[in-house]
Amino acid sequence: MSTAITEPVVPYDEVIAEFDPVLGLEVHVELGTATKMFCGCPTEFGAEPNTQTCPTCLGLPGSLPVVNAIGVESAIRIGLALNCSIAEWCRFARKNYFYPDMPKNFQTSQYDEPICFNGYLDVEVETDDGMRTFRVEIERAHMEEDTGKTSHQGGATGRIHGADYSLVDYNRAGIPLIEIVTKPITGTGKYAPEVAKAYVTALREILRGLGVSDVKMEQGSLRCDANVSLRPSPESPLGTRTETKNVNSLRSVERSVRYEMTRQAAILRAGNKVMQETRHWHEDTGVTTSGRPKSDADDYRYFPEPDLVPIAPSREWVEQLRAALPENPSVLRARVQAAWGISDFEMMAVVKAGALELVAATVAAGADQAAARKWWVGEVTRIANERGVELVDLPITPVDIARVEAMVGAGALNDKLARQVIEAVLAGEGSPDDVVATRGLAVVSDDGPLLEAIDAALAEAPDVAEKILSGKLAAAGAIVGAVMKATRGQADAARVRELLLERLGVAE
Amino acid sequence: MSDTPSITRADVAHLASLARIDLPPESLDHYAEQLAVILGAVAQVAEVAADDIPPMSHPLPLVNVFRTDEVRPSLTSDEALSGAPSVESDRFRVPRILDEA
Ligand SMILES: [Zn+2]
Numbered sequence: 001m002s003t004a005i006t007e008p009v010v011p012y013d014e015v016i017a018e019f020d021p022v023l024g025l026e027v028h029v030e031l032g033t034a035t036k037m038f039c040g041c042p043t044e045f046g047a048e049p050n051t052q053t054c055p056t057c058l059g060l061p062g063s064l065p066v067v068n069a070i071g072v073e074s075a076i077r078i079g080l081a082l083n084c085s086i087a088e089w090c091r092f093a094r095k096n097y098f099y100p101d102m103p104k105n106f107q108t109s110q111y112d113e114p115i116c117f118n119g120y121l122d123v124e125v126e127t128d129d130g131m132r133t134f135r136v137e138i139e140r141a142h143m144e145e146d147t148g149k150t151s152h153q154g155g156a157t158g159r160i161h162g163a164d165y166s167l168v169d170y171n172r173a174g175i176p177l178i179e180i181v182t183k184p185i186t187g188t189g190k191y192a193p194e195v196a197k198a199y200v201t202a203l204r205e206i207l208r209g210l211g212v213s214d215v216k217m218e219q220g221s222l223r224c225d226a227n228v229s230l231r232p233s234p235e236s237p238l239g240t241r242t243e244t245k246n247v248n249s250l251r252s253v254e255r256s257v258r259y260e261m262t263r264q265a266a267i268l269r270a271g272n273k274v275m276q277e278t279r280h281w282h283e284d285t286g287v288t289t290s291g292r293p294k295s296d297a298d299d300y301r302y303f304p305e306p307d308l309v310p311i312a313p314s315r316e317w318v319e320q321l322r323a324a325l326p327e328n329p330s331v332l333r334a335r336v337q338a339a340w341g342i343s344d345f346e347m348m349a350v351v352k353a354g355a356l357e358l359v360a361a362t363v364a365a366g367a368d369q370a371a372a373r374k375w376w377v378g379e380v381t382r383i384a385n386e387r388g389v390e391l392v393d394l395p396i397t398p399v400d401i402a403r404v405e406a407m408v409g410a411g412a413l414n415d416k417l418a419r420q421v422i423e424a425v426l427a428g429e430g431s432p433d434d435v436v437a438t439r440g441l442a443v444v445s446d447d448g449p450l451l452e453a454i455d456a457a458l459a460e461a462p463d464v465a466e467k468i469l470s471g472k473l474a475a476a477g478a479i480v481g482a483v484m485k486a487t488r489g490q491a492d493a494a495r496v497r498e499l500l501l502e503r504l505g506v507a508e
Numbered sequence: 509m510s511d512t513p514s515i516t517r518a519d520v521a522h523l524a525s526l527a528r529i530d531l532p533p534e535s536l537d538h539y540a541e542q543l544a545v546i547l548g549a550v551a552q553v554a555e556v557a558a559d560d561i562p563p564m565s566h567p568l569p570l571v572n573v574f575r576t577d578e579v580r581p582s583l584t585s586d587e588a589l590s591g592a593p594s595v596e597s598d599r600f601r602v603p604r605i606l607d608e609a
Contacts, residue, residue, distance in 0.1 A: 034579055035580070041579070041580070042582065048585065049585060049599050050585040054580070054582050054583055058588060066575040067573065067574050069576060069577060072574065089571070091565060098528070163604055165601055165604055167599035167600065167601055168602055170600070306565060309568065309570040309573050310565075311572060
């Protein structure tokens with residue numbers, strides 16, 4: 001439940017006419033390592049509370065952290081994929097604060113020596129003048145650890161305010177995080193919300209391609225904080241920013257930036273000052289509410305972590321990792337589009353559906369690119385939308401789709417039956433071959449039963465037969481429809497039409 | 509340089525509350541005196557540290573001490589919670605986090 005405070009806002013086009021927005025995005029990625037960043041505890045999502053802890057991640061006296069090699073490797077690979085420089089030498093630092101989500105009373109992070117710095121990511125946004133590329137500059141990407149999970153008890157809303165006490169599960173405490181911070185993003189004008197969304201989308205695509213995280217925003221393995229400020233013009237100094245948390249879907253990245261722009265504009269227009277504070281995004285109501293203002297508590301008294309030795313990635317190691325990077329998604333897109341020979345518009349449809357890798361894998365599994373696109377962008381996307389999940393999270397694989405398409409190509413299934421097979425696979429009835437066997441789905445290819453069904457349909461509708469005989473071939477559709485119905489969709493409609501005309505002795 | 513840094517009762521009380529240490533008021537002066545002596549001793553380092561000596565954060569000349577990403581057994585939740593002052597539903601129960609505004 002959200003607080004019922006509604007703040008004044010300014011219509012978006014007026015915001016754009018009067019102000020220049022500046023963004024800053026901080027993305028936290030939970031790595032998909034088997035163990036935590038500084039201890040050997042497992043990282044599985046959804047385990048029973050406090051069953052994935054040890055003296056190190058509980059901060060018990062006498063325990064010592066040791067760095068997870070894959071955590072460092074993943075950080076470097078992410079940095080390289082974001083065109084960053086990789087530090088020759090850097091350290092961890094303690095970020096001291098008193099809050100029970102970290103049992104150590106500090107978070108092991110990096111401060112002024114991030115492992116990756118000075119990168120960029122080009123993102124594409126649809127503008128009034130077609131696709132336009134915006135370069136988002138990356139300030140840094142650094143290693144740190146996740147916090148435990150607190151749930152607030154008592155009070156009316158389960159939120160921290162008004163809670164009587166809190167319960168803490170430390171399973172998540174210590175899971176490796178990479179925090180990726182942009183430089184101030186300027187020059188986006190009215191496209192600021194779209195650029196924010198495109199950045200997080202592109203970043204997620206890169207991270208997924210690297211295989212370093214499952215990047216599920218709804219499960220919190222990818223989290224975005226959006227900093228927004230407004231200034232009168234691009235020449236003015238930066239305005240006061242707010243930092244919106246709890247933005248956990250791509251759609252809310254865009255919506256929360258847009259909302260915050262309209263809210264800040266109302267404050268500035270009234271001659272007031274925007275307060276520098278943390279704000280919380282409410283998906284249900286589409287507004288942000290005040291969190292807490294910056295305070296003395298934000299003095300984290302960082303100092304170098306004395307329990308860990310510095311990290312000094314050798315240049316050989318870095319170059320090895322660089323050479324083994326997967327193809328950058330935007331380069332991949334251009335290459336694939338050329339190979340398939342499809343238009344920008346058709347390519348956009350695939351990308352927007354989040355289906356590029358799936359379609360490519362389906363093609364690799366033997367399907368024609370047009371057919372692979374048709375299934376993923378059409379039928380399967382429709383079902384994903386119905387279920388409110390991402391395409392990749394549906395229980396159907398590119399190999400399944402390629403198999404269905406192969407059966408269509410061989411004439412064993414028609415489109416209608418193929419859709420039934422896909423639905424059945426998604427309903428957990430097994431592979432396409434299992435479904436076809438169990439449900440007895442197959443195009444009736446034997447002419448005998450088809451001719452019987454045609455004769456029956458003609459007998460039912462002698463008037464239609466007359467029409468066809470008199471040359472009104474369009475009327476054949478009614479008979480074909482009746483035959484399709486009689487064979488429960490398992491006939492090849494084109495073959496039925498052919499047989500029907502033959503039967504009546506009418507030429508096409 | 510050899511001046512003993514001054515630590516007040518209020519400083520000690522503040523540090524104690526940050527560190528969640530329950531210090532009786534009558535011991536504050538005692539600790540203030542001791543902390544001042546400790547800080548004074550540490551401050552002597554500044555007398556020998558010249559500009560050509562880089563600050564260090566670790567006594568060992570080591571880098572890249574890594575662990576392979578292999579799971580080791582964790583504690584059971586009973587073990588993990590055994591030192592908790594208060595437990596509920598297999599979780600650490602902690603007092604209200606923010607003072608009510
Ligand atoms: Zn642990």
